[in-house]
Amino acid sequence: MARYILGRLLSAIPTLFLIVTISFFLIRIAPGGPFDLERPLEAKVMENLARIYQLDKPLWQQYLLYLKSLASGDFGPSFYFRDFTINELFAEGLPISIQLGSSALVLALIVGGAMGVLAALRQNRPADYSIMAAATIGVTIPNFVVAPLLTLLLGVWLGWLPVGGWNNGAARNMILPIVTLALPQIAVVARLTRGSMIEALRSNHVRTARAYGLSGYSVVVVHALRGALLPVVSYLGPAAAALLTGSVVVETIFGIPGIGRYFVQGALNRDYTLVMGTVVVVAVFVIVFNLIVDLVYALLDPRVRYD
Amino acid sequence: MTEAMTNAHKSAGEAVLDIRDLRVSFATAVGTVQAVRGVDVSVAKGETVAIVGESGSGKSQTMMAAMGLLAANGKAEGEALYRGANILGLPTAKLNRIRGAKITMIFQEPMTSLDPLYTIERQLIEPMVEHGGIGRARAKARALELLKLVNIPQPERKLRSFPHELSGGQRQRVMIAMALANDPDVLIADEPTTALDVTTQAQILALIADLQKRLGMAVVFITHDLGIVRQIADRVYVMKDGQVVEQGEAARILTEPKHPYTRMLLDAEPEGRKAPVTGESPILLEGQKVSVAFDLDSGLLKAPIVLKAVDDVSLAVRQGQTLGIVGESGSGKSTLGRALLQLLPHQGRVFFSGNDISNKDRGAMRPLRRQMQLVFQDPYGSLSPRMTVGQIVTEGLLVHEPGLSAAERDRRACAVLEEVSLDPALRNRYPHEFSGGQRQRIAIARTMVLKPKLVVLDEPTSALDRTIQKQIVELLRKLQADHGLTYLFISHDLAVVRALADWVMVMQHGRIVEAGPTPVIFESPVQDYTRELIAAAANNLSG
Numbered sequence: 001m002a003r004y005i006l007g008r009l010l011s012a013i014p015t016l017f018l019i020v021t022i023s024f025f026l027i028r029i030a031p032g033g034p035f036d037l038e039r040p041l042e043a044k045v046m047e048n049l050a051r052i053y054q055l056d057k058p059l060w061q062q063y064l065l066y067l068k069s070l071a072s073g074d075f076g077p078s079f080y081f082r083d084f085t086i087n088e089l090f091a092e093g094l095p096i097s098i099q100l101g102s103s104a105l106v107l108a109l110i111v112g113g114a115m116g117v118l119a120a121l122r123q124n125r126p127a128d129y130s131i132m133a134a135a136t137i138g139v140t141i142p143n144f145v146v147a148p149l150l151t152l153l154l155g156v157w158l159g160w161l162p163v164g165g166w167n168n169g170a171a172r173n174m175i176l177p178i179v180t181l182a183l184p185q186i187a188v189v190a191r192l193t194r195g196s197m198i199e200a201l202r203s204n205h206v207r208t209a210r211a212y213g214l215s216g217y218s219v220v221v222v223h224a225l226r227g228a229l230l231p232v233v234s235y236l237g238p239a240a241a242a243l244l245t246g247s248v249v250v251e252t253i254f255g256i257p258g259i260g261r262y263f264v265q266g267a268l269n270r271d272y273t274l275v276m277g278t279v280v281v282v283a284v285f286v287i288v289f290n291l292i293v294d295l296v297y298a299l300l301d302p303r304v305r306y307d
Numbered sequence: 308m309t310e311a312m313t314n315a316h317k318s319a320g321e322a323v324l325d326i327r328d329l330r331v332s333f334a335t336a337v338g339t340v341q342a343v344r345g346v347d348v349s350v351a352k353g354e355t356v357a358i359v360g361e362s363g364s365g366k367s368q369t370m371m372a373a374m375g376l377l378a379a380n381g382k383a384e385g386e387a388l389y390r391g392a393n394i395l396g397l398p399t400a401k402l403n404r405i406r407g408a409k410i411t412m413i414f415q416e417p418m419t420s421l422d423p424l425y426t427i428e429r430q431l432i433e434p435m436v437e438h439g440g441i442g443r444a445r446a447k448a449r450a451l452e453l454l455k456l457v458n459i460p461q462p463e464r465k466l467r468s469f470p471h472e473l474s475g476g477q478r479q480r481v482m483i484a485m486a487l488a489n490d491p492d493v494l495i496a497d498e499p500t501t502a503l504d505v506t507t508q509a510q511i512l513a514l515i516a517d518l519q520k521r522l523g524m525a526v527v528f529i530t531h532d533l534g535i536v537r538q539i540a541d542r543v544y545v546m547k548d549g550q551v552v553e554q555g556e557a558a559r560i561l562t563e564p565k566h567p568y569t570r571m572l573l574d575a576e577p578e579g580r581k582a583p584v585t586g587e588s589p590i591l592l593e594g595q596k597v598s599v600a601f602d603l604d605s606g607l608l609k610a611p612i613v614l615k616a617v618d619d620v621s622l623a624v625r626q627g628q629t630l631g632i633v634g635e636s637g638s639g640k641s642t643l644g645r646a647l648l649q650l651l652p653h654q655g656r657v658f659f660s661g662n663d664i665s666n667k668d669r670g671a672m673r674p675l676r677r678q679m680q681l682v683f684q685d686p687y688g689s690l691s692p693r694m695t696v697g698q699i700v701t702e703g704l705l706v707h708e709p710g711l712s713a714a715e716r717d718r719r720a721c722a723v724l725e726e727v728s729l730d731p732a733l734r735n736r737y738p739h740e741f742s743g744g745q746r747q748r749i750a751i752a753r754t755m756v757l758k759p760k761l762v763v764l765d766e767p768t769s770a771l772d773r774t775i776q777k778q779i780v781e782l783l784r785k786l787q788a789d790h791g792l793t794y795l796f797i798s799h800d801l802a803v804v805r806a807l808a809d810w811v812m813v814m815q816h817g818r819i820v821e822a823g824p825t826p827v828i829f830e831s832p833v834q835d836y837t838r839e840l841i842a843a844a845a846n847n848l849s850g
Binding site for chain 2: 123202206208210216223226301
């Protein structure tokens with residue numbers, strides 16, 4: 001098992017290298033640069049800036065320099081947030097995004113899973129239809145609509161929760177962003193769980209469990225749900241990577257200092273190092289979570305073996 | 308309930324399970340389908356009752372309904388009396404005190420009836436703890452005892468195994484062990500041997516019969532196989548279209564059937580023999596020392612474990628001949644067929660019409676493909692569900708005769724469908740609208756449209772009912788006579804092979820055990836394994 005994990009991590013290196021290379025040249029091909037303003041800076045100033053940030057060197061040299069600093073774990077200085085390095089920005093924002101994302105993930109798994117199981121057990125009956133209708137709504141309404149609505153209802157009218165701000169991670173401040181993040185995930189998890197659960201409930205081994213008079217809990221949870229979770233787990237891997245690296249919309253609306261907003265800001269400002277940093281962080285998360293999914297598979301299903 | 312019926316019940320008071328006027332219906336998109344239309348079945352203590360019928364006769368659904376195991380859209384009416392008390396429509400909690408404890412079931416699909424995610428021990432223990440009120444430790448001891456009772460080798464190790472680590476026969480033994488765990492009064496066996504090899508079938512049947520004698524429970528045996536009925540049943544119910552058409556003592560039903568349907572079932576063995584071809588007929592297909600090896604579990608640093616699926620097999624088939632390749636699952640017979648057709652890389656040499664085709668690549672094989680075709684076992688999985696029958700049948704023509712006009716292709720589709728006795732008007736329908744037998748005719752038509760010389764038939768009749776099998780055998784025989792076809796007939800079903808082949812090759816573990824003319828192999832086999840196979844299938848053959 002340890003060998004398998006090591007092998008997978010080693011094979012991630014060429015993947016990361018490709019991602020870094022492609023993104024590096026893509027962002028450089030994009031027109032404009034980090035110091036282009038509406039009113040252009042003086043030529044002398046531009047020259048100085050370019051020299052400081054090593055933009056005056058040929059592109060291939062810049063690429064090699066970036067690879068070198070990346071290999072030592074240094075994402076370089078931000079071009080836009082002048083006094084910060086990318087490492088500092090992430091050290092501050094990433095824990096916040098992870099905290100929000102993982103809470104939303106757990107919420108989605110529990111609530112979505114329970115809804116899916118219930119819908120499957122009541123297939124084609126009112127409970128099923130209402131759960132699936134709610135799930136469809138959850139997927140279709142975008143979070144930039146849900147967030148203001150929740151804020152209006154719970155924050156402004158009822159005054160139960162603060163409308164925004166991070167407040168050093170106070171629980172009251174986290175509820176609305178977590179719920180906003182979780183809603184569409186709950187919907188997807190519910191749909192997936194329902195589908196695989198219906199299939200599992202029809203399977204021959206669940207028929208055996210029923211034929212042997214096992215209790216409802218044993219039939220549904222022990223024999224049907226464990227197998228039915230496999231497709232949900234496959235979905236949750238990439239979903240977790242996306243959630244944990246933050247959400248632009250949620251962080252912007254609720255004024256949360258996570259790293260989600262850097263995706264857009266970095267790209268718009270041509271903050272080369274910030275864009276590269278976010279790309280690398282997301283790529284690492286995706287790789288790691290796909291590995292975790294495969295390991296959980298082995299845990300859930302004895303037929304999957306990695307040794 | 309009328310007085311007469313009550314009295315009838317009293318006189319049959321020894322019945323442990325008594326099903327009366329059972330009706331089962333399913334709500335489907337096209338309306339309500341009546342699967343069982345008023346069936347009475349009863350079984351007494353120590354008695355073995357067989358319910359016989361073809362697929363769709365409602366024989367399984369009758370017992371599923373009694374056990375409360377119908378699909379969600381199913382509805383059951385009538386009565387199922389267990390020791391006089393109706394269990395039909397009981398709330399699940401009450402029903403669960405009976406099923407798994409007093410009435411247990413084993414199913415047709417040993418491969419999927421056990422949960423793949425838990426060990427054998429855990430699954431054996433569950434019903435004991437649930438019903439018996441015994442602790443885990445005692446249940447574990449009992450589980451081991453049960454595995455010994457059903458003759459599983461290395462029972463201690465098998466307890467810790469997962470279902471996928473056991474063979475089909477072993478899984479069915481585990482199911483039987485599970486069924487016996489709580490000393491049931493009634494054991495319902497739903498086609499328990501259908502998915503197993505013949506020698507394993509015989510062992511499982513003997514095991515059930517032996518356990519019944521020792522433990523004295525009632526057995527309800529659901530089957531389509533009259534050979535099994537002959538072997539173990541006391542009484543028989545024959546079902547057709549959801550009704551019992553005939554019932555009585557097994558000996559009487561088998562010797563003097565009254566209902567025409569029972570007579571047809573009894574008469575459903577494939578008949579006739581193939582006349583051998585003469586020595587002057589040219590050799591069409593020849594294999595010299597053909598071997599196929601698969602690397603199992605190959606790692607970067609360790610030497611791969613090599614499985615020799617086909618091991619040094621040589622054979623020659625003459626034009627117009629039918630070579631029957633017989634063996635149990637895992638014997639390498641299908642792999643051999645594929646290697647000969649160059650669908651799998653192999654060692655050794657293969658000649659087709661005298662030309663060496665060994666390991667030719669796809670491009671070089673393409674012109675020859677037309678002359679060598681393949682029909683598969685599963686008529687449900689081998690036809691594309693999104694193509695019409697006309698498209699399926701003529702798809703090969705698009706490759707091999709690309710110049711044909713659409714009208715000409717359609718004409719040929721009609722001709723070939725007529726040849727396999729299907730109505731050409733049906734060519735615009737989709738496969739799901741056809742029965743298993745009709746689908747196999749479509750699969751045969753798909754090969755015949757190319758006018759091949761050699762057809763490899765890989766278990767083409769195994770998924771079909773006996774009466775349908777007989778029709779397919781007759782169709783294959785007619786096509787062979789009309790077109791001078793050469794068949795490679797791969798099957799584990801000796802009755803069908805005997806009816807179709809003029810030369811038989813018996814395979815085990817990838818090697819040829821014995822080969823010879825069909826009458827010689829069947830009447831005076833030399834090898835023990837061949838004798839064993841024939842003995843195990845004897846029930847089917849003597850029908």
